[in-house]
Amino acid sequence: MRRGAGLLALACVTFGAALGHATGVDVPPVNGAAVQDAAFARNLSDYRFFTDGARQMPNSTVTPYALNTPLWSDGAEKLRFIYLPPGTQLVADGEGLLQFPVGAAIIKTFAFGEGGARRLIETRVLLHRADGWVALPYRWNADQTDATLALAGGRLDLVTPAGAAISYAIPNKNQCKTCHSKDGQVIPIGPKARNLSAAWLGQMVKVGALDRVPVGADSLPDWSAHATGPAAPLARAYLDVNCAHCHQPGGGASNSGLDLRWEQDDTHAIGVFKRPVAAGRGAGGHEFSIKPGAPDASILLYRMDSAEPGIAMPELGKASVDEDGVAVVRRWIAEMKH
Amino acid sequence: MNRIAFAAVLLASAAPLAAETHTIAPGEGAQERLQEALILAAPGDEIVLEAGRFVLTDGLSLDVDGVTLRGQSADTTILDFTSQQGAGEGLLVTSDNVTLRDFRMENPKGDGIKSKGADNIVYTRLIVTWTNGPDPSNGAYAIYPVESTGVLVDGVIVSGASDAGIYVGQSSRITVRNSIAKENVAGIEIENSRDALVENNIATKNTGGILVFDLPGLPVIGGGNVIVRNNIASDNNTPNFAPPGNIVAGVPSGTGIMVMANENVLIEDNIVSDNATAPFMIIAYTQTFDDARYNPFPRNVVIGRNIAEGGGKAPDLPGGEQLAAALGGAIPPVLWDGLSDPETAPLFVTGEFAGVSLNLKAQGQGMSDAQPSVLSAPADAPAWDMSAVGAPAELAARLK
Structure with missing residues (x-):
């Protein structure tokens, strides 16, 4: 599964933009103002990160990625994306976190269930604003048409892929920061060069979305x-x-x-x-x-x-x-x- | 939800706003309503909890500076975490200048109220309790400020903690006063902290009443400049119920006031009664360690005028019974392990107390190596600068 997701991520980097144009569909771009403005958008769809949220089809400047070794969250399937404003790129900082331009966003959707039974549970967004990162949780509705801001988090019962019946907790905004924090400031955790594949990084450089593949990249095991x-x-x-x-x-x-x-x-x-x-x-x-x-x-x-x-x-x-x-x-x- | 969106816009605007009061009632949806209020509060706001029982399933958290969270009273506003399903504490505070007052917390699954990196915090008129009494399955700390500068704990009652009732760690400028700690493993513990004042408290029916510790291997080490005065530490004879592995699991039942490592600790004007091991125990760190920054010995611990009575009759130490018998039925009030730093005197006894030294020869030795003798500690205690001891005075203005 994970290797498959990685390959898909790579394919999307290569072809994602082309696909968007080739289909000729007039898709409105990501709502950069919603990312940067001071308010908290009420609905995930307000950002337009996805052209089809239920199917997690990313918009043209939104790129999927996968991690060599991912964070485990009760076995949830995770769909990870990076949004970069037009004309900007990531900057490598050694093996560590990629440096994101202001206006960028990191999006992660949590899903349980296989194939047609897959249910999107929540999507967490990290928005890089002029005064720092903001972390917000969005909870998917029962119809899977959109996700709504869940500042105070929430709980729902589900069965994990391992068969455990659990009360799954969607984190509240403060709990987002509990993990995404260093010296009191909100920061991303996942997209460190050492935990991203050389192929994905290389492709990002090729399309101009990353300045270079740094030494130490792709060093965490698969x-x-x-x-x-x-x-x-x-x-x-x-x-x-x-x-x-x-x-x-x-x-x-x-x-x-x-x-x-x-x-x-x-x-x-x-x-x-x-x-x-x-x-x-x-x-x-x-x-x-x-x-x-x-x-x-x-x-x-x-x-x-x-x-x-x-x-x-x-x-x-x-x-x-x-x-x-x-x-x-x-x-x-x-x-x-x- | 409209209110949230509206509040979010307000919160986000840069214009200064008048402080607001947000009132939260118990009942359906209290978890989300209260947590939402804590997230959306602006600096200076008050979040007021109505009287009643708030049944909570998840830990709460506050990350906004200058917020007051208050109930109606510690008897009538109850945060009930008996059915808590997640998070490591009942309430986590990570912002500065926060005031917590007039509520009760029951049965959090982990710690009670933790404040981390939360400078100038005030805890007052609170109760944090595990209602089943002493039990190793209770959470570790009831009130738990850590890595903070400026801590005032005034008028709280804590009970049932499987580590320490009031625990202040890796912090400075601390006052713990007018509080009651009962039926915890440690009543009040000041650990790896400096400039702490512990006064006018009652520590009773714990395993150990008041502990001043310094431990190796932590980001902040070098505890000292601590005053323990005008407290009652009585009947701290509860069998140690700490889960093994924790440092307080080694505290003998029957300990009144205990200092481990640390420098410049003044203990005076306390009433220390009926603690079966020792009213005053002054020792070096007991374990092996690998930390070049760390000094394992007590230095300049001063035991001044105190009342010590009824202690030392049944020391909870290997060979303690024989030791007490050999010394006429009780060991004298001051128990020192005999270990000291070659540079600095460990202990001064200016009060009229007898004592016993175990005459250990090396840090890490146990009672089997003890060769007890009568303690002759000097009385010419040095003076040191205590002007920074205690919480900044301005914090008291929030005790209203």
């Missing part, structure tokens, strides 16, 4: 190899993508001292023989975040493997356990020298 690939890079990529937006200096969980970023090479900061600080019952009776060779005595894995509020990590965006993620991190800790 998560589709999670069952058999080397555990260490997969686990570190997983922790970087799923945990490090809070667990890093300046992030929401900075006070824990746990730093799970890909580039962190201090083993204590990553959690090896690190004692808990404010974990409470989340410690599960264990002494260390990671005890090498002993995944079942490691707080980090204990919290990943729980869906219980107050114990479960991440605190937001999950109501069930990611068994694939747990398996990789378990393998990594078990293999550690001790």
Whole structure:
């Protein structure tokens, strides 16, 4: 699935613009004013990111993308897009986050169900305004015709692809910031060069939407190899993508001292023989975040493997356990020298 | 929804607005209505909770500077998180100059009220409680300011926390006063913080009453310049119910006032009664650590005039019973582990207290290495600059 989505994303970069013109349909462009103006648009359709929202068909300056290792959200299918205002481009900043021009937007739709049974649940948008990024959640209506601003978030019952019946939480605007925050400012998380394929980046350069493919691009492993690939890079990529937006200096969980970023090479900061600080019952009776060779005595894995509020990590965006993620991190800790 | 759109436009406009009051009633949709008000509030606004029980399924959060969130009273406005399904705390505050007052919070799944990077915050006339009493499945902290400068906690009641009732971490310019902490593992804990004043509180029926700790491996370390005065720390003999692995899980039941690591801590004019292990426990950090910034020893801890009575009769320490028996039925009020920094004296006792040293020889040793003897701590305590201790005075103006 993920590789397929990646290929589709690549195809869309190549042909998306051409398709829009070739069909000869007179499609109004993205509503750049809605992206930049100070108000919060009430409906997702107000932005015109999609020519067909229900089918997630992007408008001409909206480009799909995929991540090598994605953030897991109860197994939701995620459809990711970047909008760039006409005449602008992304600027690479090493292996890190691509730099977005003011007026750009990042759009991510969450869906559950396969084929004709697919239901769009929510679309989260990050709008790059002159005074910084704004994160807003939109909830899809029952008819799937549009999504409406859900500032206060919401809940709905659904069954995950793994078969778990959960109460799915659409985050409120503040919770968007809880993850998308560094030093108190809202920032994107996903589109780092290291977590984007070289092919996609190269295509973006080719169409003028990116200045260059930076050194360090495409260095995170492809998560589709999670069952058999080397555990260490997969686990570190997983922790970087799923945990490090809070667990890093300046992030929401900075006070824990746990730093799970890909580039962190201090083993204590990553959690090896690190004692808990404010974990409470989340410690599960264990002494260390990671005890090498002993995944079942490691707080980090204990919290990943729980869906219980107050114990479960991440605190937001999950109501069930990611068994694939747990398996990789378990393998990594078990293999550690001790 | 029209109101939201309208409010959003107002919020977004740059023109200064008169502070507004938004009143929220309990009942259907309270979660969304209250969270929406917290998001749409403008700096200076008040969000007023009517009397009644707000049944909430998700943690609340506030990220707007200068907002007051207040109920009618801690007896009548209740935020009930018993059926909470998500988030790590009941209420998360991430903005500055916020005032929280006159409401009660019950049974949050994780922490109660957490404020992170929220400078000049005031918590007053609040109750945060886990209604089932001491239980390891309760949340860790009831009131939890962290990474903040300017914290005033005044007139709160906290109970049932499986770590600390009032926990202030990695912060500075702190006052915790006029509050009651009961049936928590730690009643009041000041950790990795500087310039803290803990006064006029009652800490009772906790495992440990008042703790002043400094721990390694955190972004902010180097706790000190702390005054603990005019408190009552009594009957803190609740068996330790902290989940194992947490630092407070190592606090002996029966601890009155405890200092671990830290520098410049003044303990005076407290009433410390009926704490079965020790009224005053002064120790080095007990675990191994790897942090070049960190000093594991207590330095310049001053135990001044206090009333200490009825303590030390049943120390919750390995060999504690024999130790108490050997010392005439109770260990004397001051218990020191015997460890100190070669550069700075650990402890001064200016009050008329006897004490005991465990005479440990190296940081990390346990009771099996103890060779107890009578403590002879000097009384010529040094003076240091305490002018910055406590929350900035202007915060008190919000206690209305």
